[in-house]
Amino acid sequence: MELHHMLHIKLKIFFSAPGPVTEPPTDLAVRCDSAECQLPYCFCSKDGTLVPGGINPEQTPQMILLTFDGAVNLNNYDHYRKVFNHKRLNPNGCEILGTFFISHEYSNYHMIQELASEGHEIATETISLQNGLEDKGYEEWVGEMVLEEFGYIYDSSIGVPALPIPVWPYTLDYKIPHECKSGTCPTKSFPGVWEVPLNTHYVEGFEGGHCPYLDQCVLHNHDAEDVFQWLQEDFLRYYDQNRAPYMMPFHTNWFSIKELEQGLQKFLNWVGTLPDIWFVTTTQALTWMTDPKPVKELNNYEPWDCRKKTNIPPLPCKNSNKCALSFKRPELNITDTRYLETCVECPNKYPWLGDASGSGIPGKDNYVPDNVRK
Template sequence: MPKSESIFKVTSLLTHHVLRCIYTFSEPDQAFSQGWCDGQFDPNSAEPCDPGMCQLPDCFCSKTGNDIPGNLITSQIPQMITLTFDGPVNHENWDVFTKHLFTPERKNPNGCNIKATFFISHQYTNYRHVQKLWNDGHEIAVNSITHRGPAEWWSKNATVEDWFDEMVGQANIINRFAKVRMEDFRGLRVPYLSVGWNRQFLMMQEFGFVYDASIVAPAIDPPYWPYTLDYKIPHMCTGTNQYCPTRSYAGSWEMVINPLINGDTSCTTLQYCPNKLVDKDVYDILVNNFKRHYLKNRAPFGIHLDSNWLRNTEYLNAFKKFLTEVMKLPDVYFVTYKQVIEWIKQPTDLLQIKRFKPWHCKNNTFDDIEYACHKPKTCKLTSKVLQHDKYMITCHGCPQSYPWIRNEFGLD
């Protein structure tokens, strides 16, 4: 669970754990050009996977990165599909979520509604809608307050203090204005997938985030399973503006992104595939990559979307067709990242999966204030930083000013 901490503690952590390595070079740019403490140059880098020492439920790794947890046989395990959405939730995508994707008839084989993980950024978010998604059992995670650019700022320039302000700060905003409980925040995804080196993961471990969902692995067949960061990551760090962690972060999970293979090329997510796709192309990409998981090692199949991509009617219809087809299979489950981690910790075969408690339909009991309202407040707020008025929608009281970095509750 992310916890607010003194900025002085964060600064101390930065000095003790990180600067020792980077400032062996006189200039940061020089450090980047010479590896910037990557696995090859970092004298304190994590060791390669030791399966004998790395034991579930606290640690998971394999030498290739694509071994099945618990050494189960492929045909004995459920195929997990993870739908993830990055960015704001608001009137522009609400109908897509509620009227097209997460409708009552879409259920997993155990009878529970399908679920997704939403990585929420602050600007333009309707916090009433976030609260309703949480009430309905979807996972709410963090995608930063500012979503600032350029992309390389996150990987090269963001300090541990910046990571704290952006990610713990956004958890605080969601907690205050959507009432999502702090203990329900498990993970984060970095804007632009610009992984932030050891500084990001140091902040995560210190402040209670369980997983990151930003590292893009090379496209391989069979694909990678998620892993913990007790040991060195099992693949090259090849994504644009990605500086993967080099140290050991025991118990922290990486919900690795397996790229989509599209003919002779690959794309990180559907929105980065060629923009001249037609509906048949989208459907074929989804089906072919699903089979690469389903027929091989059944690593979780991630479909990662910016919800604006689904505003294209052709794409949306192709995506819905794919959902309808795969949901006919008796061993396919649409689950959250939190549920994936619970399964890996306790590998459960198909004969037992309907009795697997972390995937049960939960009739969560909420306090009255935790239920999403029918008539939220629309707050018109000033912002000294942004220098113009901003609007924010919440079921709860309007703050004095627009919440922002180091002013998450809008108190000044």
């Protein structure tokens, strides 16, 4: 948990009073030590812009990470299908892939299984998307999402300010190599946990503004050609320099504006003509970083080879179960109905925090990390 130093304020009206005193933290992460931090389990650099493995940028694949936050359902599924249209291919002939940071509420699990069966990465956002987790205790964090203690490989939530050269992913063994944009970045060391940072998207001299998520930039009042050119110039800051992964994070609202969706399609068509572009999942990008290979070796690179599929979920069922389930938020004394589409049997209740299976027994789940269980 991050500790903030408190200012000692003296009131100078009729008296002076000492402010509260806090003990300084003793386990803060230190600056990168590249001699000690070695791949595959640790990676850092002084300012975060170094290409892993010392590969020349021209020989580094330009990875593009298409990521989508929130529920997957009828509001966005067809839009996502226009991005992953089975026609866009990586240089090795495999279909391009993306990462879906799923939130549970309102998600259609039949659609999610369809995406997973095609090799897209299904990652976790939170269960409920509730605000204020910074004020919650350990149990609430575990119920929503867990990282180090439960073996998560990476986090992707730390924003990077607008920089002339983008930052590569890094492990949290050491102090983060850039300014903390949100003020809530980790200050302790979390060995082996990767951070895939949200580099700020921006174009100098353009009124779109600065944004970690692309739908947060002010582009809705521009036509598709303007949006395409904005994305192109933003992308070239990566491609022409250190080729840090170009993460393109979206929420559903990007696809609700025709000009934004059309501009994205133009960008995807253009960038797909470049010879060293790879659309990969977040985990695939990190796999490459643990053992970097130059572009010339990637056509037969096994972790990105769709012919070597491992741990891919099966195709979804043809006839899914459409479940109407009672749902009562613990903090509200109101019961309503949630609809769940799934290939498994309908649960008794709408699955929620503390009852992931929907058994109807609140608090049924008991999350115990390995280091406590032992």
